[in-house]
Amino acid sequence: MTAARSFAGSSLVDAHGRVVRDLRVSVTPRCNFRCTYCDPMGMGAHEPPGTLLAEHFDVILRAAAGLGMESVRFTGGEPLLRKDLPELIAMAHAAFETVGEAGRQGATDQAPPAAHAPRDADIAITTNASGLAKRLPDLLGAGLRRVNISLDAVDPEVFRLATGGGDIARVWAGIEAVEAAGLTPLKLNAVVVRGVNHSQVAALAALTRDKPYHVRFIEYMHLDNAAFGTYDARFVAGSEIRAAVEAAHGDLESVPTDPSAPARLFRVPGWQGNVGFINPVSEPFCSACSRMRVTSDGMLRPCLLNDREFDLKPALLAADPVRAVQEVFVLAAGRKVASGLTAPVERPRTMVAIGG
Numbered sequence: 352m353t354a355a356r357s358f359a360g361s362s363l364v365d366a367h368g369r370v371v372r373d374l375r376v377s378v379t380p381r382c383n384f385r386c387t388y389c390d391p392m393g394m395g396a397h398e399p400p401g402t403l404l405a406e407h408f409d410v411i412l413r414a415a416a417g418l419g420m421e422s423v424r425f426t427g428g429e430p431l432l433r434k435d436l437p438e439l440i441a442m443a444h445a446a447f448e449t450v451g452e453a454g455r456q457g458a459t460d461q462a463p464p465a466a467h468a469p470r471d472a473d474i475a476i477t478t479n480a481s482g483l484a485k486r487l488p489d490l491l492g493a494g495l496r497r498v499n500i501s502l503d504a505v506d507p508e509v510f511r512l513a514t515g516g517g518d519i520a521r522v523w524a525g526i527e528a529v530e531a532a533g534l535t536p537l538k539l540n541a542v543v544v545r546g547v548n549h550s551q552v553a554a555l556a557a558l559t560r561d562k563p564y565h566v567r568f569i570e571y572m573h574l575d576n577a578a579f580g581t582y583d584a585r586f587v588a589g590s591e592i593r594a595a596v597e598a599a600h601g602d603l604e605s606v607p608t609d610p611s612a613p614a615r616l617f618r619v620p621g622w623q624g625n626v627g628f629i630n631p632v633s634e635p636f637c638s639a640c641s642r643m644r645v646t647s648d649g650m651l652r653p654c655l656l657n658d659r660e661f662d663l664k665p666a667l668l669a670a671d672p673v674r675a676v677q678e679v680f681v682l683a684a685g686r687k688v689a690s691g692l693t694a695p696v697e698r699p700r701t702m703v704a705i706g707g
């Protein structure tokens with residue numbers, strides 16, 4: 352390790368020339384839902400030992416901000432199960448705004464100025480929203496800007512089946528609270544699984560008729576360690592999902608989309624919202640990947656679909672932990688694979704313990 356190395360003003364670039372901009376931080380592996388495709392073993396029922404404390408996340412967030420990363424999305428497990436989520440959101444803001452300040456000062460005596468400063472921190476959460484209505488005021492107060500909500504069905508019974516007992520009324524209360532707060536765009540994500548919720552595709556797309564939602568259909572990835580035959584039987588390709596939307600609502604028209612974003616966006620002509628397709632299995636978008644993940648037990652995971660992880664815990668104990676964590680980020684970026692493996696292989700962690 353090079354203790355004297357400065358990361359100020361730099362961007363984190365991986366082994367394949369992709370700039371690492373977006374950090375997904377899983378704050379707990381616990382979840383109050385049991386989605387079949389995410390947590391089939393019910394592992395999210397308990398908090399295992401080793402979940403990082405807020406002070407550890409603070410170091411990681413400051414390290415990421417100093418490396419020029421631009422967005423943080425807190426996930427899990429279910430991030431709302433973490434009581435100190437507002438504190439974590441506030442920490443993310445403080446981390447990114449501090450770097451912005453440093454960049455502004457540096458720009459006066461350095462040429463060129465730091466490329467990533469100043470900037471407005473993009474802080475978001477991905478949640479099942481079942482506890483969101485109650486928590487939202489505190490989260491907004493801490494600086495939450497955007498919310499992605501998982502919604503796998505419109506029919507309450509199908510929703511209950513897909514989520515292992517989830518109450519859709521509580522989720523709608525969360526969605527309405529986010530709408531009332533004016534956080535846009537509100538992205539509603541559905542993982543489509545044959546035999547579970549594939550019958551809901553047309554109804555989910557119909558939510559975009561009168562509301563400016565982005566309803567995004569996600570291809571089911573083999574991150575649940577489903578048996579090979581089971582996974583193949585349950586997988587629904589994005590093209591089939593789109594065909595189901597068009598069969599019900601007519602041809603979709605394309606909506607201009609950020610090429611680095613995972614979703615390709617469309618709309619039913621005349622409708623208010625968008626329908627998106629995230630097809631990591633049938634149309635991998637690894638070449639545009641800008642993400643890295645931190646698991647709740649302190650492992651840095653450069654690629655969702657590759658099991659190699661880098662342990663941040665020793666760096667968190669270093670004399671200069673921010674710098675030490677940055678060194679691990681740089682090491683991990685240098686080892687990031689060009690593309691992940693979507694084939695059904697046995698994985699050490701299921702999605703609930705990685706963080707989506």
Ligand code: SAM
Pocket residue numbers: 382388389426427428429430477478479499500501540541542569570571572573574575702703706707
């Ligand atoms: N509990 C939160 C929620 O429900 O959104 C956050 C965690 S969840 C792991 C994050 C995202 O991962 C959700 O949109 C979920 O649908 C997605 N996900 C989980 N397992 C998946 C799988 N096997 N394939 C594709 N997406 C998956």
